[in-house]
Amino acid sequence: MHTEESTLRAADLGPDLRHHGDAEVRDDGAALVDLAVNVRAHTPPDWLREEIAASLTSLAAYPDGRQAQAAVAARHGLPAQRVLLTAGAAEAFVLLARALTVRRPVVVHPQFTEPEAALRDAGHTVDRVLLRPEDGFRLDPAAVPEDADLVVIGNPTNPTSVLHPARTITRLARPGRTLVVDEAFMDAVPGERESLAGRTDVPGLVVLRSLTKTWGLAGLRIGYVLSCPGTVAALQRAQPLWPVSSPALTAARACMSARALAETEQAADRITADRAHLVAGLAAHGIRVVEPPEGPFVLARVPDGAEVRRRLRDLGYAVRRGDTFPGLGPDWLRIAVRDRETVDGFLAALGSALGSAFGRTAVRAVGDDAGAGRG
Known part of the structure; x- marks a missing residue:
C-alpha cells in the first residue's frame, strides 16, 4: 500500500462525518428492530x-471523580495520574483536538468518524x-506519513470489525507523535487480546475506552482516557468543571x-x-463479511446495498449505512450482533429484501472482485 495513493487531504469533505447509527432508527419514528446501533x-x-439510581440521592453535591478514577486505574494496573474520566469517548476526541498542539493529524479510515x-x-x-x-482493511504502518504528529486508529475498528495486532499498531509510535487508539x-473481544490499555512503554500512546457500548449507557455518557500524566493533565485543563455527572461516576466505578468484569467476559x-x-x-444468503470479524458488529458488501437497506426498513429492520465512512460506499452495510432470535428474524427479512430487489440473482460476496475479506 503506497502512502501517496492512500492518503487524501481532507479538503475533499466527502461523507457526512456527523451521521451515526442512532439516526437509522429515529429518522422517521418507525418502530424498527435495531441492528444499526452498536450498544449491547x-x-x-x-x-x-x-x-445508578441509588446515586440520585446525592445529586445536591458536586461530582467527585476520585473513587471512579482510582477504580479505573486499578482495573488497568495504572496510577491514577494516568486516567482521565470523560463524558463518553466522544468528549475525549474533542479534548485531544483542542488541547494538543498538532501540525499534521492523520486519521486511519474507515473508522468512527467523530x-x-x-x-x-x-x-x-x-x-x-x-x-x-x-487488503481486508488491514493496517500497513508504512501508509501513515512519517511526519504525522497525531495518528488515530480504532481497535477493533468500527465499522470493519477488524482487530489489528498490538504489535502492528505500536509500530506507529515514535517520539514526537501522539498515537490515539480508540478501544471503545x-x-x-474475549480476553481483550491486542489491547494496549495499561501499556506504559509505548511513546505518545493515548488509549480511549467507552462504557456505553457493553453496558448500555449511551444516554449517561461515560468513558475514559489512559495516557501519560502530562497528556492527561493537558486534556483535563481543556475540560469544563465537573464534566462527568455523579450517576456516570457511579457507573464507572x-x-x-x-x-x-466477569459479566463483561x-x-x-x-x-x-x-x-x-x-x-x-x-x-447462507451468499453474503460474506470482512473477515475475521472481532467486534460486536460485522461489515458486509451487498450490491445495491442502499436499496436493500431501504427494503429492510420497510420490513421493520434497521442496519447502518456504510457510505458515511470515508473509504466505503453505499454497497457497504454494518450489522450489529444480536441474540439468535433477533438475528433469525433479520435474516428472514434480508432474504425477502434480497429477493424483491434482485429476484433470485446470487449476491456477490465481499471481495469477489476486490479481494476483501481476506485475513
Whole structure:
C-alpha cells in the first residue's frame, strides 16, 4: 500500500462525518428492530441500574471523580495520574483536538468518524489514510506519513470489525507523535487480546475506552482516557468543571468491579457465538463479511446495498449505512450482533429484501472482485 495513493487531504469533505447509527432508527419514528446501533441489547443490567439510581440521592453535591478514577486505574494496573474520566469517548476526541498542539493529524479510515470531525471543528487540516478492502482493511504502518504528529486508529475498528495486532499498531509510535487508539469495543473481544490499555512503554500512546457500548449507557455518557500524566493533565485543563455527572461516576466505578468484569467476559463470549450465527446466516444468503470479524458488529458488501437497506426498513429492520465512512460506499452495510432470535428474524427479512430487489440473482460476496475479506 503506497502512502501517496492512500492518503487524501481532507479538503475533499466527502461523507457526512456527523451521521451515526442512532439516526437509522429515529429518522422517521418507525418502530424498527435495531441492528444499526452498536450498544449491547438488553442493557444496562438490573444491578447496574440500581446502583445508578441509588446515586440520585446525592445529586445536591458536586461530582467527585476520585473513587471512579482510582477504580479505573486499578482495573488497568495504572496510577491514577494516568486516567482521565470523560463524558463518553466522544468528549475525549474533542479534548485531544483542542488541547494538543498538532501540525499534521492523520486519521486511519474507515473508522468512527467523530475523531476527524472534532479535529476539523478545532481548525485542523486532517489527512486520511484509507485502508483498502482488497487488503481486508488491514493496517500497513508504512501508509501513515512519517511526519504525522497525531495518528488515530480504532481497535477493533468500527465499522470493519477488524482487530489489528498490538504489535502492528505500536509500530506507529515514535517520539514526537501522539498515537490515539480508540478501544471503545475492546471489551467485546474475549480476553481483550491486542489491547494496549495499561501499556506504559509505548511513546505518545493515548488509549480511549467507552462504557456505553457493553453496558448500555449511551444516554449517561461515560468513558475514559489512559495516557501519560502530562497528556492527561493537558486534556483535563481543556475540560469544563465537573464534566462527568455523579450517576456516570457511579457507573464507572461499578463497571470496574470484579462482578462487572466477569459479566463483561461472559458477554464477550456470547457476542462471539452470536456473531458466528449471524455470519453463517449471511453466508447462507451468499453474503460474506470482512473477515475475521472481532467486534460486536460485522461489515458486509451487498450490491445495491442502499436499496436493500431501504427494503429492510420497510420490513421493520434497521442496519447502518456504510457510505458515511470515508473509504466505503453505499454497497457497504454494518450489522450489529444480536441474540439468535433477533438475528433469525433479520435474516428472514434480508432474504425477502434480497429477493424483491434482485429476484433470485446470487449476491456477490465481499471481495469477489476486490479481494476483501481476506485475513
